[in-house]
Structure formats: structure tokens, C-alpha cells
Amino acid sequence: MTPIALTIAGSDSGGGAGIQADLKAMSALGVFGASVITAVTAQNTRAVTAVHGIPVEVISAQIDAVLSDLDVQAIKIGMLATPDIIHAVARGIANFKGPIVLDPVMIAKSGDALLAREAIQTLRDVLLPRATVLTPNLPEAACLLDTTAAETPAEMVEQGRALCALGANAVLMKGGHGKGDVCHDLLIDASGVVAEFQAPRHATKNTHGTGCTLSSSIAAGLAEGLSLTDAATQAHDYLQGAISRADELNIGAGHGPVHHFHRVWSV
Known part of the structure; x- marks a missing residue:
């Protein structure tokens, strides 16, 4: 059976994040990617200059079209924009029984908002309880909990468990916004830390799309039948390779993308 993952997210016209990054990552990991576009952004490596939300009836039609025909084994959800x-x-995936990776996309790498302020509570109440794994960075986790960003591993664990208490089955607390030479990601469930992933912090500005890439890579692993821990491990290793090879690319004048196909071709 061909493993199939579905990404429900926004489009990045610059090609480094969003739907484009998701499909690249899934393909690089040997999984067929289907897509539902929730918003179209005018975006490059420097800024998001316009956002157009797709009409909800069109979003619903896309979800119905994919799930009524393709045997989707996992879903990744990214940018959603509005309540x-x-x-x-939520209505479209109500009957989906497979794993769901929820990436609570709020801010683009450029600093531009991708989720309306009034939508945060809706995301927390409606979709967070559906998540097999939630993948927030430190500011996103803090926003969902209405607190300050974690600064220590102990605070990351505390916030991860608090997000599980809101309904998520597990939380991958991403440490990319933390300090120090080593980046720590913690996979947490209600009982505490399930797995820890460490990597040296790369001295590069080309990290556009890292969150999208990681979450879609986890979905790819789950679509392949891996356990959550194994899927997160595979995704972490893949992303670290993509970041370490990002400077081989010369894309735009701002925060360039990671190298999604670093295992396939080099410049």
C-alpha cells in the first residue's frame, strides 16, 4: 500500500513553508502527499505581504474530495487563519480515525501574523483535543496557555503537560527559540517526557519552514506506520540534515528555506 499523508495548511508563494514545504518533506521521506489549501499568502523570504483565506465551503470540498477517495493514513494541520x-x-475531519499532527502556526519567520488573535481560543478548544501530537514552538505553547515562554527544560515539561491536560495526546515542545548552543526538543505526554531530541544550533539564517517541515515529516512517519516516538525521531533527523545543508541553496534575500531534498541532490 502506498503511504498517503494529507496536509491541511496555507500556501507559501515563496515555496519554503506551508503546503509547499509539507509536500516536499513528505515526498523526500517516501510518502505521497495530498493537500487542502486553507489560505493563500503572498510571501517570500522577507515578508508576508497579503493573506487570502479560502472560502470555507471550498476548504470543506477539498477535504471531502481527498478523504472520499484517497486512503489517507495521517493528517498534518498547519495554518488555519480564522475561527x-x-x-x-474540524467538521471535515470529524470521522477521520488516523493520527493527526497539529502545528499551531501563528507567526511567519518574517514576524508576520498567520493566525487571527480571536482564533487562538477556537484552535485550543476545537482542534487541540483532536491532536495525536501538537508541535508548538516555545512562543506558540506560551500563547496557547496564556503565559510566558518556557526558558528551561523543566518549564518546557510543565507547559507540555499543561497542553496535554487541554486534550492533546502528546506534545512535541520545540526548542528552536531557546538559548544555548544545543537545541532541545521534548516529546511529552501526560506522564512526562517520552523522548528528548538534541542537536547543535546551526549558525544559519536559512530556517524558513522548519516548523512546517518537522510536523509534516512526523505525519509522513505516522502514515508509514511508525510509532509516534519513531516518527518524531525520523523527522528530527531529517530536519537537522535539511537545516545543516540549507546554506547550499541561494534562495531570496531574507530567511531562506531548508534543503528538503538534501538526500537527493546538492548544488
Whole structure:
């Protein structure tokens, strides 16, 4: 059986994040990627200059079209933009029984907002309880909990468990916004830390799309039948390779993308 993963997210016209990054990562890991576009952004490596939310009836039609025909084994959810879109996605996947990776996309690498302030509560109430794994960075976790960003591993564990208490089955607390020469990611469930992933912090500005890439890579692993821990391990290793090879690319004048196909071709 061909492993199939579905990404429900926004489009990045610059090609480094969003739907484009998701499909690249899934393909690089040997998984067929289907897509539902929730928003179209005018975006490059420097800024997001426009955002257009897709009408909810079109989002619903995309979800119905994919799930009624393709045997999707895992879903990744990224940029949702508004409360109405969140509700439409929740209705569309209501009968889906497979794993769901929820990436609570809020801010682009450029600093531009991708989730309306009034949508945060909706995301927390409607979709977070559906998540097999939630993949927030430190500011996103803090925003969901209405607190300050974690600064220590102990605080990361505390916030991860608090997010599980809100309904997520597990939380991957991403340490990319932390300090120090080593980046720590913690996979946490209600009982505490399930796995820890460490990597040296790379001295590069080309990290556009890292969150999208990691979450879609986890979905790819789950679509292949891996356990959550194994899928997160595979995704972490793949992303670290993509970041370490990002400077081989010369894309744009701002925060360039990671090298999704670093295992396939080099410049």
C-alpha cells in the first residue's frame, strides 16, 4: 500500500513553508502527499505581504474530495487563519480515525501574523483535543496557555503537560527559540517526557519552514506506520540534515528555506 499523508495548511508563494514545504518533506521521506489549501499568502523570504483565506465551503470540498477517495493514513494541520476555517476543518475531519499532527502556526519567520488573535481560543478548544501530537514552538505553547515562554527544560515539561491536560495526546515542545548552543526538543505526554531530541544550533539564517517541515515529516512517519516516538525521531533527523545543508541553496534575500531534498541532490 502506498503511504498517503494529507496536509491541511496555507500556501507559501515563496515555496519554503506551508503546503509547499509539507509536500516536499513528505515526498523526500517516501510518502505521497495530498493537500487542502486553507489560505493563500503572498510571501517570500522577507515578508508576508497579503493573506487570502479560502472560502470555507471550498476548504470543506477539498477535504471531502481527498478523504472520499484517497486512503489517507495521517493528517498534518498547519495554518488555519480564522475561527471559521478552524471549524470547517474540524467538521471535515470529524470521522477521520488516523493520527493527526497539529502545528499551531501563528507567526511567519518574517514576524508576520498567520493566525487571527480571536482564533487562538477556537484552535485550543476545537482542534487541540483532536491532536495525536501538537508541535508548538516555545512562543506558540506560551500563547496557547496564556503565559510566558518556557526558558528551561523543566518549564518546557510543565507547559507540555499543561497542553496535554487541554486534550492533546502528546506534545512535541520545540526548542528552536531557546538559548544555548544545543537545541532541545521534548516529546511529552501526560506522564512526562517520552523522548528528548538534541542537536547543535546551526549558525544559519536559512530556517524558513522548519516548523512546517518537522510536523509534516512526523505525519509522513505516522502514515508509514511508525510509532509516534519513531516518527518524531525520523523527522528530527531529517530536519537537522535539511537545516545543516540549507546554506547550499541561494534562495531570496531574507530567511531562506531548508534543503528538503538534501538526500537527493546538492548544488
